Amino acid sequence: MDAFFAQAEQASKPSLRGRAVVVGGLGPRGVVATASYEARVFGVHSAMPMAQARRRAPNAAYLVPRFAFYRTISEQVMGLLRALSPLVEPLSLDEAFVDLEAGGAAWDSDSARLAGIRLRADIRAVTGLTGSVGLASCKMLAKIASEQAKPDGLVLIEPGTERALLGPMSVRTLPGVGPATGDHLRRAGILTIDEIAEAGEDELVRLLGKAHGHALYAMALARDDRPVVAEREAKSVSVEDTYDVDIHDRVRVELEVQRLADRCVRRLRGAGLSGRTIVLKVRRYDFSTLTRSETLRGPTDDPAVVREAAARLLDSVDSTGGVRLLGVGVSGLADFTQEDLFAQAAGDRTDGPEEELAEVEPVGEVPVPVEHQWRPGHDVRHAGLGHGWVQGSGLGRVTVRFETPESEPGRVRTFRTDDPELEPADPLPLVRRRPEGDGGGAVAGAPDPETEPSGVESGNSA
DNA sequence: TCTGGGGTCCTAATCCTA
DNA sequence: TCTGTAGGATTAGGACCC
Numbered sequence: 001m002d003a004f005f006a007q008a009e010q011a012s013k014p015s016l017r018g019r020a021v022v023v024g025g026l027g028p029r030g031v032v033a034t035a036s037y038e039a040r041v042f043g044v045h046s047a048m049p050m051a052q053a054r055r056r057a058p059n060a061a062y063l064v065p066r067f068a069f070y071r072t073i074s075e076q077v078m079g080l081l082r083a084l085s086p087l088v089e090p091l092s093l094d095e096a097f098v099d100l101e102a103g104g105a106a107w108d109s110d111s112a113r114l115a116g117i118r119l120r121a122d123i124r125a126v127t128g129l130t131g132s133v134g135l136a137s138c139k140m141l142a143k144i145a146s147e148q149a150k151p152d153g154l155v156l157i158e159p160g161t162e163r164a165l166l167g168p169m170s171v172r173t174l175p176g177v178g179p180a181t182g183d184h185l186r187r188a189g190i191l192t193i194d195e196i197a198e199a200g201e202d203e204l205v206r207l208l209g210k211a212h213g214h215a216l217y218a219m220a221l222a223r224d225d226r227p228v229v230a231e232r233e234a235k236s237v238s239v240e241d242t243y244d245v246d247i248h249d250r251v252r253v254e255l256e257v258q259r260l261a262d263r264c265v266r267r268l269r270g271a272g273l274s275g276r277t278i279v280l281k282v283r284r285y286d287f288s289t290l291t292r293s294e295t296l297r298g299p300t301d302d303p304a305v306v307r308e309a310a311a312r313l314l315d316s317v318d319s320t321g322g323v324r325l326l327g328v329g330v331s332g333l334a335d336f337t338q339e340d341l342f343a344q345a346a347g348d349r350t351d352g353p354e355e356e357l358a359e360v361e362p363v364g365e366v367p368v369p370v371e372h373q374w375r376p377g378h379d380v381r382h383a384g385l386g387h388g389w390v391q392g393s394g395l396g397r398v399t400v401r402f403e404t405p406e407s408e409p410g411r412v413r414t415f416r417t418d419d420p421e422l423e424p425a426d427p428l429p430l431v432r433r434r435p436e437g438d439g440g441g442a443v444a445g446a447p448d449p450e451t452e453p454s455g456v457e458s459g460n461s462a
Numbered sequence: 463t464c465t466g467g468g469g470t471c472c473t474a475a476t477c478c479t480a
Numbered sequence: 481t482c483t484g485t486a487g488g489a490t491t492a493g494g495a496c497c498c
Contacts, residue, residue, distance in 0.1 A: 004498095024466080031466050033498090046498075051463045092469095092498045176471095178496045211472055212495090235470070242466060277490085287465070293491060325466085470497080477490075 001077065001123075001131045002151035004094035006036035008070055009063055009377060011128050011430045013389055015401055015409035020044070020060035022053050026376060027244050029324070033065050037151055063377030069427040070094075073127050080122050084115060087228045095146075097139050099228040109135075109158060116154045128405070128430040137162070138224040143175055162222035167194035174219050181208065181216075196220035237271065238279065238329025239263045246285045246322030253319050253326065254311065260328040261307040268330055274301035275330030280313035283325035292316055299334040306330065374398040374417060379428070383421035385413065387428060393417060405430045 001007065005023040010016045020039035024032040030050035042057040054062070074093040081088045081096055085103025090096040100106035105115045116133040123131045130152040134145025141157050144166075149155040157165060166173075171193060172182045185191070188207055190199055197220045205213030218224065239260050247253050257280065268275060279293040292313040300306065310328050374380070374393040380400055381387055388402035391412060398417050403410030405428055415422055 027466095028463070029466075031464090033466080047465080049464045050466095052465090055463095095498070176496065180495055209473065236468090238468065240467060289493085291492060295490060327467090329468090468498095470495100472495085473493090475491085478488085480486090480488105 001094035001129060003034050003036050003040075004129075005034040005065055005070055006039070007129050008073055008430070009061075009066075010036060012069070012379075012405050012427060013377075013401070014403050014405070014407060016061050017409075020057050021063065022050075022057065022060045023063050023065050023377075024050055024053075026050065026062060026064055029242050029244060035060075064375050066377060066427065067093075072427075073129065073430070076126050077123055077131065080119060080126060084119065087230050089228045089230055089232070097142065097228045100135075102228070109156060113154070113156050116156070120154060126431060138222075139226050139228065140175060140219050140224040141166075141222065144169075144173060147173075163197075166220065166222055167192065167197075169193050171196060174216065176212070176215065176219075181212070184208065193220045234271065234273070234333060236279075236329055236331035236333065237264060237268045237273065237275065238281075238327055239267060240281060240325055240327025240329075242283070242325045243323075246324050247319075247326075248322045250319060253323060254314060256326050257310050257314050257328060258307050260326055261310045262303050264328045264330060265301060265303040265306050269301050273333045273335055274299040275334065276300070276332035277330065278306055278309035278313065279327075279329040279331060280310050280317070281325070281327035281329065282314075282317050282319065282323055284319070285322040285324060287324070289325075290317065295332065299332065299336065379425040381423055381425040382413075382415075387425060388413075398422070404428050406432065 006021040009021055009023060010019075018038065019036075020042065021036040022032055022039050022044055023034045024030050028051075032044060032046055032048045032050060032053050034046060035044040035048075035053070039053075039057050039060050042060070044053045044057050044060070050062070053060070070093050077094075078088065078090060078096060081098050084105040085098050085100055087099035087102040088096050089098075100112055100115055106112035112135045116135050120131060120133055123129065132146050132149035132152060133154045134142045134147070134149050134157075135155070136142040136145050136157040137159050141162060145155040145157050169192060170182075171177050171185050171190060174193065174196075177185070184207060185196070188199070188203075190196055196204065196216060199207075201214065201217040204217045207213065208216060241256070241260065243256075247256065276297075276299045277293055277295045279291055281289065281291050283289045294309050294313055296305070296309065306328070374390045376390055376392055378390050379387065380390055382400065382402070385400075385402050387404050388400040388410065391399040391401050393399065396417050397414050398419075399412060399414045400422070401410050401412045
C-alpha cells in the first residue's frame with residue numbers, strides 16, 4: 001500500500017485529500033510513521049523526528065496512528081491476496097509476498113501482469129485505497145519492483161533481465177543494506193550492485209561476515225530462492241515506552257519496569273504463548289542502549305515471574321543520569337508453560353495467574369478522565385452535528401471537523417472538552433457496501449483523487 | 463526540540479558440559 | 481582423575497525492516 005497510514009487518513013477525511021499529512025507520535029519525542037506523498041515533497045519521511053517534520057512542513061496535518069483502523073483495511077487487502085494464493089507472507093500491515101504460481105493465479109509474465117492489474121483494481125474497489133504491485137521471479141526482486149512501482153503503479157521484472165536491471169543500482173537498493181552496511185561497502189569502494197558482484201563472494205564475506213556476505217553476493221547476482229512462507233511464528237513479544245522526559249527517580253524506573261512486564265505478559269497471553277527468556281531494555285539519557293536478559297528453567301506466562309526477573313535484571317543496570325526508554329520482552333516462546341506441567345503433576349493449583357494480573361495497578365501516570373482524551377485524528381460523534389474527527393485539542397477546548405469518507409470537506413467547530421454531546425466514535429468504513437443483489441460488489445466511496453503528483457501545498461516551508 | 467515501537471537475524475564472547 | 485577440546489547455550493549488542 002502506498003504511504004498506507006497517511007493514505008487511509010486522507011480517504012477517511014475528505015478535507016485532507018491532496019494535502020500534506022504526517023502520521024506519527026505527537027509527543028516531544030515522536031517520530032514520523034508515514035508521510036503522505038504531498039508531505040514528502042517537503043522532505044518529510046518515515047523515522048524523521050516529528051519536530052524536524054514540523055519545521056519542514058509546518059502546514060501539514062499531524063495525526064496519531066490509528067492501528068485498529070489500519071488493521072481492518074489490512075485484513076481486507078490480505079483477504080484479496082489469499083484469494084490469489086494460499087501462500088501469502090505478510091511483512092507488515094501494508095505489505096506481503098504472494099506466490100502466484102502456487103495459487104495457479106499466474107504461470108508466466110502475461111498472466112502475472114494480468115493478476116497484478118486485477119489485484120490493484122480489487123484493492124481499490126474494496127478499500128478505496130491504492131496499492132502498488134511488484135512482479136518478479138523471486139522475493140527480493142518483487143520487493144525492489146514494488147518499490148519502483150510506488151505510488152499507485154505496477155512493475156514487472158522480466159525473467160532474464162534481472163542482472164542488467166540490478167547492476168547499476170545503488171547497493172542500498174538491496175534489502176538488508178542499511179546505513180551501516182552501505183557505509184561499510186562505500187569505504188571498500190563498492191557503490192553499485194555490479195560492484196558487489198565484481199568484488200566476489202570471498203571479499204564480501206571478509207567485509208561483512210559469513211551470513212551477510214553470502215546473502216548479499218547471491219542477491220547481487222539476482223539469486224534468491226527463499227520460499228514464500230505463510231504462517232510465520234512469532235519469536236518474541238515485547239513492549240517498550242519512550243518517556244517524554246527522562247526518568248531519574250530509581251523507584252519510578254522500577255515501577256515502570258513492573259508495568260511494562262505486566263503489559264508484556266498481557267500481550268503474551270493474548271497470543272496464547274509463554275516464554276523462557278526475559279529481556280530488559282534500557283535506553284539512557286545519552287541514547288546509549290543496553291539489554292539484559294535471563295533465561296528461566298522453563299517457559300512462563302506468570303506476571304509475577306516475569307516481573308521478578310525484570311526487576312532482577314534492572315538491579316544490574318545503572319540508571320543514574322536518567323533513562324529515556326524502558327522495555328520488557330520475552331523470547332524463547334512456547335505454547336505451554338512450565339507451571340502447566342507442575343500443575344498437571346500436582347493437580348492442586350486453584351488460583352489462575354489471571355487474578356494476579358488483575359491486582360496490578362497502573363503506576364506513574366496521572367489519571368485522565370477518558371472523555372477528555374481527544375486525540376488528533378480520532379473519530380467523534382456529536383449528538384447534533386453527526387460524525388467528525390478531532391482536529392486538535394488543548395486548554396479545555398477540542399476542535400472537530402465534521403465530515404465522513406463520503407462527504408464533501410466539512411466545517412470545523414470548537415467545543416469544551418467536557419461537552420456532553422460529544423463522544424468518541426469508531427471509524428467509518430472507507431467504502432460503502434452496496435445492498436445485496438445490487439451487483440454484490442463494493443463501490444469506492446472516495447471521489448477519484450488525482451493520482452498525478454500535483455505538488456499541492458503552495459509555497460515552501462521556511 | 464534529535465532520534466518510536468515491534469519485530470527479525472546475525473555475530474562474538476563467554477560459559478558449561480560431554 | 482586431570483586436561484584439552486569441540487560444540488551448544490546463554491548473553492549482549494548491532495543492523496535492519498516497516
